Amino acid sequence: MESKRPTTLKSVSFFGENVKQMTNKRQRITLDDVAREAGVSAMTVSRVINNTGRISSETREHVSDVIARLGYRPSRTARALVTNRTYMIGVVIPDITNPYFSEITQGVEETVREDDYSVILANTNESASREEVVLNHIDASMVDGLIVCSSRLPDEILLPQLERHQAVVVVNRKVPEELASSVRTSYGLGFRAIQSARYLAKAGHERIGYVYLGRSAAMTMDIDQIIEQLAAEGIFLKREWCVSSRPTWQHGYDTGKAFLEKFPELTAVIGGNDLIALGILRAARDLGRKVPEDLAIIGGDDILMASQVTPPLTTFRMPKHEIGVVAAQLLLKRIAGDMTYREHLYDEILIERGTAP
């Protein structure tokens, strides 16, 4: 019998002629199949697989052989049902095509995979309502933990969703410490705008515009607070010089173009993030404005493109990949049962480049 196996083996572990039959019945090889074939109990097989309990190396080896021969693979689902661990984590982000988020996601994915976790990606497309739908869809029974990036949802909606999960980490957001650990930049978008305005004011600009990220719950301050704060410092940011934009290049371009045409008196513009700022940069040049001579621009994430356009974009840098890695690490800690609140803050540092030297 042993000697006849090789043939079967090949067609099972390789793409063979009996593929069609398999597709019909989907005859999964189970623990019991292995047990029967090996002449042991299911429990023994289970122990071999999980490397748990004491087993004679003899049976262990024999069972391993049978497992390999049959091409047995334990059902993650069945295991999840009984252990209550799925080895998956959810990652909720606004837009995977935004380099800022794809870098964070990469950091997360690469980190959790080391511990055999998989990432369930949920893209909210920068929409609060979609974010809610998506969060609602991710049941606690399908993930061991959740990382929520730059949530656009108000607390009343976000917090109950987080509460459903065993382990949560939020990025760019503050929530009650019992609910989640947190990784974020120290300034937040509001402070970043203030930093930018100060920088521009110091450079002599008096008419500064601000194209901010539309109704984002990640904003630690709202526009009026920012204006107020700056006014206190003698920097004058008119309310009408502040408009919102969705955080994509195209929206930055469209918004920026209309904005610059409406307020030609502006000598500087702050973008809510790099994509917006880069859109504005293109709009400015299409309008015949010289950057930075006629118009200075400051962005906000230091994505690759920021350094490669002409003139290169002055922006704020933060370790995106590392933020993803750390968020993942904090989540793994929580999943492992260590529920102590942890918080990682990163400074955003201003990178002075051509658009606002």
Next chain:
Amino acid sequence: MESKRPTTLKSVSFFGENVKQMTNKRQRITLDDVAREAGVSAMTVSRVINNTGRISSETREHVSDVIARLGYRPSRTARALVTNRTYMIGVVIPDITNPYFSEITQGVEETVREDDYSVILANTNESASREEVVLNHIDASMVDGLIVCSSRLPDEILLPQLERHQAVVVVNRKVPEELASSVRTSYGLGFRAIQSARYLAKAGHERIGYVYLGRSAAMTMDIDQIIEQLAAEGIFLKREWCVSSRPTWQHGYDTGKAFLEKFPELTAVIGGNDLIALGILRAARDLGRKVPEDLAIIGGDDILMASQVTPPLTTFRMPKHEIGVVAAQLLLKRIAGDMTYREHLYDEILIERGTAP
């Protein structure tokens, strides 16, 4: 009893003071709990949830009430175990930070989510060995289907992996029709290089370099075939003028710099993709070469950045987002049981811009 519920309700569906207790016992509310509370059988509750079978609107309503009151959510895991459907699909891609792939991924995610599927993201970091590990990790029991993008694996390794899955779609790859539907560009990387070379030759270039994507199984032709093909057309591409690079900006930059220094006689360079080409562009400018006067450059994906650098990059355009959408649609068809082979081919069209006018 009914009148006392509201209090409990709030602390269950909202973040309440008994969070701590819940975290301990993780006392999931089950179907039976609902059934008991509603005074019906579990089956009835199941029917209400799945909207299946005939149920008096009276009991339906009552059960729905209890479900809402208890904040019951069905266990995806348990359901998956019995239905053999997880409502998840796997997406294997080389690098999520490459805009080319993040756009495809976005298309996939957004499409499958309409049908309540979630995406498991597996990033291989452009490494064949990691891709193998990752594919091995994605068990057929955890996904209903799989989309593999630009696999770097040879057939001997890739095909058996695909065979394990019920439904597969490959992007930028050809596999036996029984195994998977396919979405890809009509040219493939090899043909794209040939198109580029022809274009450059026509523009008068005689010394053309080629920085290609390292040992990628997505190449329909290898370098020697390309050289041969071009030679037949009277276009001379020396073997030593062809070097490989990993498909990232930084590698493109480093490789490009060394390459240009070693072969200053080149008047044009073809990049394996946009990131590589953009890296070369920067390297060329850092070396004091004027583009396109001293050196023409052609890229290959038409990512956003390509159009925004100076001079803008001549490249090939293909509908990345749509490719993701279609791949997802083909996969959903297969998951639904329609296993007919389908193939979508997209033309890559040359976008003539500043780096190679």
Next chain:
DNA sequence: CTGTTAGCGCCTTCAG
């Protein structure tokens, strides 16, 4: 229209 019976594939007791 509703309930009963049997598992899905695995692991956690508890006995040998």
Next chain:
DNA sequence: CTGAAGGCGCTAACAG
């Protein structure tokens, strides 16, 4: 060191 029973939470297939 190994096995037998029971159940995780849900639904399919039958009853009624």
